[in-house]
Amino acid sequence: MSKRLYIQEVATRDGFQIEPEFVPTESKVALIDQLSRTGLAKIEVTSFTSPKAIPNLRDAEEVMRSITRVAGVDYTVLVPNVKGCERALACQVDEVNLVMSASDTHGLANLRMTPAQSLVQFREIIEVSRGSGVFINASLSTAFGCPFEGEVADSRVYDLIQRLLDIDVQGITLCDTTGMADPAHVSRICSEALQRWPQATFTAHFHNTRGMGLANALAALNAGIERFDASLGGLGGCPYAPGASGNICTEDLVHMLQRMGLNTGVDLDALLSTAARLPQLLGHDVPGAILKAGKADKRYPKPKWMTADNA
Amino acid sequence: MSKRLYIQEVATRDGFQIEPEFVPTESKVALIDQLSRTGLAKIEVTSFTSPKAIPNLRDAEEVMRSITRVAGVDYTVLVPNVKGCERALACQVDEVNLVMSASDTHGLANLRMTPAQSLVQFREIIEVSRGSGVFINASLSTAFGCPFEGEVADSRVYDLIQRLLDIDVQGITLCDTTGMADPAHVSRICSEALQRWPQATFTAHFHNTRGMGLANALAALNAGIERFDASLGGLGGCPYAPGASGNICTEDLVHMLQRMGLNTGVDLDALLSTAARLPQLLGHDVPGAILKAGKADKRYPKPKWMTADNA
Numbered sequence: 001m002s003k004r005l006y007i008q009e010v011a012t013r014d015g016f017q018i019e020p021e022f023v024p025t026e027s028k029v030a031l032i033d034q035l036s037r038t039g040l041a042k043i044e045v046t047s048f049t050s051p052k053a054i055p056n057l058r059d060a061e062e063v064m065r066s067i068t069r070v071a072g073v074d075y076t077v078l079v080p081n082v083k084g085c086e087r088a089l090a091c092q093v094d095e096v097n098l099v100m101s102a103s104d105t106h107g108l109a110n111l112r113m114t115p116a117q118s119l120v121q122f123r124e125i126i127e128v129s130r131g132s133g134v135f136i137n138a139s140l141s142t143a144f145g146c147p148f149e150g151e152v153a154d155s156r157v158y159d160l161i162q163r164l165l166d167i168d169v170q171g172i173t174l175c176d177t178t179g180m181a182d183p184a185h186v187s188r189i190c191s192e193a194l195q196r197w198p199q200a201t202f203t204a205h206f207h208n209t210r211g212m213g214l215a216n217a218l219a220a221l222n223a224g225i226e227r228f229d230a231s232l233g234g235l236g237g238c239p240y241a242p243g244a245s246g247n248i249c250t251e252d253l254v255h256m257l258q259r260m261g262l263n264t265g266v267d268l269d270a271l272l273s274t275a276a277r278l279p280q281l282l283g284h285d286v287p288g289a290i291l292k293a294g295k296a297d298k299r300y301p302k303p304k305w306m307t308a309d310n311a
Numbered sequence: 312m313s314k315r316l317y318i319q320e321v322a323t324r325d326g327f328q329i330e331p332e333f334v335p336t337e338s339k340v341a342l343i344d345q346l347s348r349t350g351l352a353k354i355e356v357t358s359f360t361s362p363k364a365i366p367n368l369r370d371a372e373e374v375m376r377s378i379t380r381v382a383g384v385d386y387t388v389l390v391p392n393v394k395g396c397e398r399a400l401a402c403q404v405d406e407v408n409l410v411m412s413a414s415d416t417h418g419l420a421n422l423r424m425t426p427a428q429s430l431v432q433f434r435e436i437i438e439v440s441r442g443s444g445v446f447i448n449a450s451l452s453t454a455f456g457c458p459f460e461g462e463v464a465d466s467r468v469y470d471l472i473q474r475l476l477d478i479d480v481q482g483i484t485l486c487d488t489t490g491m492a493d494p495a496h497v498s499r500i501c502s503e504a505l506q507r508w509p510q511a512t513f514t515a516h517f518h519n520t521r522g523m524g525l526a527n528a529l530a531a532l533n534a535g536i537e538r539f540d541a542s543l544g545g546l547g548g549c550p551y552a553p554g555a556s557g558n559i560c561t562e563d564l565v566h567m568l569q570r571m572g573l574n575t576g577v578d579l580d581a582l583l584s585t586a587a588r589l590p591q592l593l594g595h596d597v598p599g600a601i602l603k604a605g606k607a608d609k610r611y612p613k614p615k616w617m618t619a620d621n622a
Contacts, residue, residue: 109614147611180607182570183529208522210607211563211600215525218494222533245604252522259493289522293556296491296521300458303420 004263006041006227007254008203011278012063013044013078014247015235017054019282025059027281029066034274035232036070039266040250044076044097044229048084064091076137080111085125088134095135098122098169102157103146106177110141115160123167137171138164139205143189145180154189161193161200171201173229176216179209179245183219190223205229206248207236208287213248214256221257228253232271233278233286249288251275259296268295315574317352317538318565319514323374324355324389325558326546328365330593336370338592340377345585346543347381350577351561355387355408355540359395375402387448391422396436399445406446409433409480413468414457417488421452426471434478448482449475450516454500456491465500472504472511482512484540487527490520490556494530501534516540517559518547519598524559525567532568539564543582544589544597560599562586570607579606 012032016023028046035043045067051058060077069075076095079085088096100118101107107114113121126136143157161172174189186204193202204220204227206213217228234249254266272295278286301307323343327334339357346354356378362369371388380386387406390396399407411429412418418425424432437447454468468485475483485500497515504513515531515538517524528539545560565577583606589597612618 105613105617108617145607147609148613150608150610179604182567182607184571209600209604210566211519211560212525212567214523215529215567218526218529249522255521256493256523256526260495289520293490293520296456296493297461298458299461302416302459306416306419 002261002263003226004265005221005257006203007250007264007266008042008044008227008229009035009040009232009250010044010205010229010247011232011235011250013047013057014229014237015231015233017047017056018237019056019235021283022056022058023281025062025066028059028063031274031277031281032063032067034270034277036068036073038270038274039264040073040271041227041265042074042076042095044078045093047078047080048087049078049080061087061091064088064093074135076135078139079125081121082124082128085128089129089132093134095137095171096125096129097137097139097173098125099139099141100160101141101146101177102152102160103142103149105148106142106146109148119160119163119167122164122169126168135171136169137173137201137203138169139173139175140164141175141177143174144176144185145178147178147180154192157189158192158196161197165197165200171203173203173205175205176207179207179212181206181216182212183215186216186219187223190220190225194224201227203227203229207245208234208248209245214252217248217253217256221262230254232288233275233291234288235278235282235286246287249286249290251290252288255290255295313572313574314537315576316532316568317514318561318575318577319353319355319538319540320346320351320543320561321355321516321540321558322543322546322561324358324368325540325548326542326544328358328367329548330367330546332594333367334592336373336377339370339374342585342588342592343374343378345581345588347379347384349581349585350575351384351582352538352576353385353387353406355389356404358389358391359398360389360391372398372402375399375404385446387446389450390436392432393435393439396439400440400443404445406448406482407436407440408448408450408484409436410450410452411471412452412457412488413463413471414453414460416459417453417457420459430471430474430478433475433480437479446482447480448484448512448514449480450484450486451475452486452488454485455487455496456489458489458491465503468500469503469507472508476508476511482514484514484516486516487518490518490523492517492527493523494526497527497530498534501531501536505535512538514538514540518556519545519559520556525563528559528564528567532573541565543599544586544602545599546589546593546597557598560597560601562601563599566601566606
């Protein structure tokens, strides 16, 4: 078996934050507990943002404290500021995920901060977490393009990666927030990042807005990326990024990687059973393909007339 | 600019054949005429099958004779037997596309012929077309897996390719009829085929049933494939292949390839204008992503509060 790939689930944060209806706390906990037993490497449980900003995740503490943690799974949370980090640390998270944009306009629209301002704040957050042993990840939104500004220069992305590592960020997630990346762009950025900073832990985070989600994941994989964010059922989006739509779908990604003979550590059938609960839980259909089509090893019975002819 | 890739449109055959409603002849002709002016390399116009088998394409002759052909575009038709080939030749097609399955059960279910029986019939069809100058293409269905039998051995695919070339087939389309292929499988088969038979013209034909359509196209591209079948709007399926769903979407494929800096020869905006007519023409939504999301270079205005703050 090949080297293990790491599949990181973001549905209960990136997905649930934009659901039209609040998902009941006990349903969130039940879903996360199911996910914990599927072999996922990491689960982004919730976001310690202001309940006013993201009312759907106003139960962050209760969810974090109610889930049953499974050894080998990292539980991470999105943290927008020092206060959020303090709340997260009080819940003994394994990781905090800081978020900033690569582009000024998306940063201002989404976080009311330019990248430079985000970096100042990150330093304060990292000070607060020092000594806690918590892993520091930073998600770099619009790393492959900004819906307001368009192209984001590669050099800007590399500069921000260096600045993040300079302030002791350990993991960096390269986010294609609104599905603007293409496989050539992904290949270029990921190859360069892995080559320049072999000590850093990179994750690729794609949205399937323009149908290229799994093609981009393939390009990242071929470039050497081992960690992938994905969202159960293909839920997701960004409340402050127009045109954003669902993340790449976890079960579709795992299905593709497993068909390729790669080791994801994930029990795909368990993952599919969990994903199958989403339409009822959320009251709407979800974009994932495998839930609808079945796995590629699904067999159909021969047409009736063929067996009848032989009778 | 890099070497040109060839985008081959199949919507009016692979797509329209399974539409619940007959598409009026004049609408088919108008759509094909629009497509002819977008820079596509080839258009699979219709199918010369029995009107009883595929009533939606019962106007094959009228469509072929009414379209305005554009120099540089190859007009091909699906031909199931000698009679179909004679009808096609009478319409001065540029190419006939013969179709067979790689697997016995799908062959029997779809065509009532095993691969061996199809090859016998192909010989007769090729005899009929000899001297006409028409290009002979063969589409090998279920080359990446059969919905009834499951795995199709690579060796069986290679054996059938050799047998097709032995009887003077010039082009071979490797079809993932029900979306069972994964990028590793595609890479393996396509690389081997291109290496063994450099004189043959290979096309890759994928369906997006399991979300891997564009990832498979990327894998085929990386293996050296230059010709891709795709369907406007992502229409398509197979009337006798359970679980089949739409082909990869032409405008989504062209968008991805162009973003990668590759030369498709296609005017994407013209293609999108044409695709935009489909929902009204067919009375239902179509799966394509770019029609909904817009191209990756789409720009959104800044949030109102941001511009208001500056006022």
